[in-house]
Amino acid sequence: MNLLARAAGFRNFQHLRAEPQSAPQTGAGLAETIAPPSSAPETVDQRRVERALRQFAPDGQLARWPSRRALQELCLWVIWSRLPAGVSMAEPAMNAHLNALHLFGDPALLRRDLVDMGLFRRAADGTDYRRIERAPSPEALAAIRQHTGLVDDARQQHREAS
Numbered sequence: 001m002n003l004l005a006r007a008a009g010f011r012n013f014q015h016l017r018a019e020p021q022s023a024p025q026t027g028a029g030l031a032e033t034i035a036p037p038s039s040a041p042e043t044v045d046q047r048r049v050e051r052a053l054r055q056f057a058p059d060g061q062l063a064r065w066p067s068r069r070a071l072q073e074l075c076l077w078v079i080w081s082r083l084p085a086g087v088s089m090a091e092p093a094m095n096a097h098l099n100a101l102h103l104f105g106d107p108a109l110l111r112r113d114l115v116d117m118g119l120f121r122r123a124a125d126g127t128d129y130r131r132i133e134r135a136p137s138p139e140a141l142a143a144i145r146q147h148t149g150l151v152d153d154a155r156q157q158h159r160e161a162s
Helices: 002-007 013-018 030-034 046-053 069-082 091-101 107-116 138-161
Strands: 120-122 129-131
Touching (some): 002 013, 046 069, 046 138, 069 091, 069 107, 091 107, 107 120
Antiparallel strands (some): 120 129
């Protein structure tokens, strides 16, 4: 039930049950029962975004792989944003791009998770990787924007020091 509640935008099943608009109604289908109100703005957990951004080195590369799945997903969104859109890549090219974006030496882990999250499409034989254009969640969007700002600031400081 927690998985269904989280897919609907709630923290857990208890959060879903605590919301007055999510109480089951007679004849309501499952989608109507757990769907969050469409007019409610989604909030950003800034602490989670900051924790995800701490996984990155000052130059913008992912320094370590977080143990928590929620942080992993935010990190994958940041990596997704830095990979080329509309380009078909073979596995070696994909690995080269991923190696430039992380420091812990496991592009296969990142490749698999990007595909599993639905951010990349992979041919069955691994000859074709293509970025899938999706709208990031509000938290992922905040992480992408803040990461881009941090990388730009680091590059500017490097230029000034040179």
